[in-house]
Amino acid sequence: MPKPPRSTSRARKPVPAPAPQEQAARHNTTRAAHAAEIAEDYAETIADLILRDGSARVTGLAACLGVSHVTVVRTLARLAREGLVVVRPYREVTLTPKGRAMAGRAKHRHEVVLKFLKALGISPAAAEADAEGIEHHVSAETLRAMERFVVA
Amino acid sequence: MPKPPRSTSRARKPVPAPAPQEQAARHNTTRAAHAAEIAEDYAETIADLILRDGSARVTGLAACLGVSHVTVVRTLARLAREGLVVVRPYREVTLTPKGRAMAGRAKHRHEVVLKFLKALGISPAAAEADAEGIEHHVSAETLRAMERFVVA
DNA sequence: CGCGACCGGTAGCATAGGCTACATTCCAGT
DNA sequence: ACTGGAATGTAGCCTATGCTACCGGTCGCG
Numbered sequence: 001m002p003k004p005p006r007s008t009s010r011a012r013k014p015v016p017a018p019a020p021q022e023q024a025a026r027h028n029t030t031r032a033a034h035a036a037e038i039a040e041d042y043a044e045t046i047a048d049l050i051l052r053d054g055s056a057r058v059t060g061l062a063a064c065l066g067v068s069h070v071t072v073v074r075t076l077a078r079l080a081r082e083g084l085v086v087v088r089p090y091r092e093v094t095l096t097p098k099g100r101a102m103a104g105r106a107k108h109r110h111e112v113v114l115k116f117l118k119a120l121g122i123s124p125a126a127a128e129a130d131a132e133g134i135e136h137h138v139s140a141e142t143l144r145a146m147e148r149f150v151v152a
Numbered sequence: 153m154p155k156p157p158r159s160t161s162r163a164r165k166p167v168p169a170p171a172p173q174e175q176a177a178r179h180n181t182t183r184a185a186h187a188a189e190i191a192e193d194y195a196e197t198i199a200d201l202i203l204r205d206g207s208a209r210v211t212g213l214a215a216c217l218g219v220s221h222v223t224v225v226r227t228l229a230r231l232a233r234e235g236l237v238v239v240r241p242y243r244e245v246t247l248t249p250k251g252r253a254m255a256g257r258a259k260h261r262h263e264v265v266l267k268f269l270k271a272l273g274i275s276p277a278a279a280e281a282d283a284e285g286i287e288h289h290v291s292a293e294t295l296r297a298m299e300r301f302v303v304a
Numbered sequence: 305c306g307c308g309a310c311c312g313g314t315a316g317c318a319t320a321g322g323c324t325a326c327a328t329t330c331c332a333g334t
Numbered sequence: 335a336c337t338g339g340a341a342t343g344t345a346g347c348c349t350a351t352g353c354t355a356c357c358g359g360t361c362g363c364g
Contacts, residue, residue: 027193031320059312064179090312090313126294132179139278139282141274145273183352187319219323221341222344223321223323227321242330
């Protein structure tokens with residue numbers, strides 16, 4: 001049970017217009033969403049490294065993601081728990097089918113967003129940077145619209 | 153000193169193409185960025201509530217942000233430390249000039265992104281949802297491009 | 305075929321956001 | 335005035351991401 005937002009009223013001092021705040025609750029999901037974004041970043045990066053180097057290693061991931069290898073190890077442990085990656089001590093990191101699917105979706109979204117931003121006239125550097133931030137927040141509907149726009 | 157990403161090579165088993173990973177390091181900023189996003193959400197929401205109700209209260213913020221009042225109280229303490237808000241126990245929350253500036257910027261970006269998505273043909277509901285996620289990741293350059301697009 | 309260097313793992317700490325349960329304050333309406 | 339219940343605040347716990355230091359493993363090369 002998500003717990004209904006409560007009635008809100010009972011104005012103490014001012015509050016001229018109580019007005020129910022049903023426009024709320026779009027923010028939640030916040031924390032879980034953040035963890036999911038990180039999962040996508042890892043999946044995408046692992047797939048890239050495998051393509052580029054033949055295998056993904058902790059150190060390479062750390063370099064690509066801009067964090068310490070310690071953070072990578074710990075986060076990989078979480079992703080392994082979630083069934084996205086396979087980790088064997090001192091060996092390469094691989095993706096499970098589920099992880100590969102996530103990586104594929106992430107890569108596709110990333111490319112679409114990037115092309116879209118460039119098509120909008122954004123400089124390559126800024127487009128790259130913004131795509132990184134934006135890609136995780138694009139719904140299926142918006143993604144389709146972006147694809148249409150790029151083609152057109 | 154950000155610490156140079158190390159040489160990366162010294163391939164153990166496979167690694168056909170070592171290839172330096174200078175394309176990395178765009179991911180960092182991650183954690184700090186997340187905290188900054190939340191600050192913007194709070195600033196924007198506080199400004200909205202003051203406009204709408206005449207004052208911003210903890211409970212109203214909690215409802216709007218979809219979190220418990222406890223989380224709001226603690227986050228407000230951080231924002232107060234950072235000089236964005238003024239909190240007096242059991243009283244309304246107000247914005248400092250710095251907080252008002254942040255709220256203004258956030259609101260503007262939010263509106264631009266929202267109009268932009270709608271102009272792209274996204275349904276209002278999806279546009280609202282995506283704007284929430286996207287707005288924090290739009291650079292000044294991309295924002296300008298979106299404004300141009302909306303006007304055109 | 306041993307060993308040093310680099311890679312990967314562990315310990316331990318910090319910050320941040322979330323929560324429930326419980327304590328406190330405040331004010332509207334008797 | 336009092337007081338009950340809503341609004342706030344506090345205590346204490348959890349997870350997740352970061353980090354630095356330090357320890358243990360592997361393997362390429364001499």
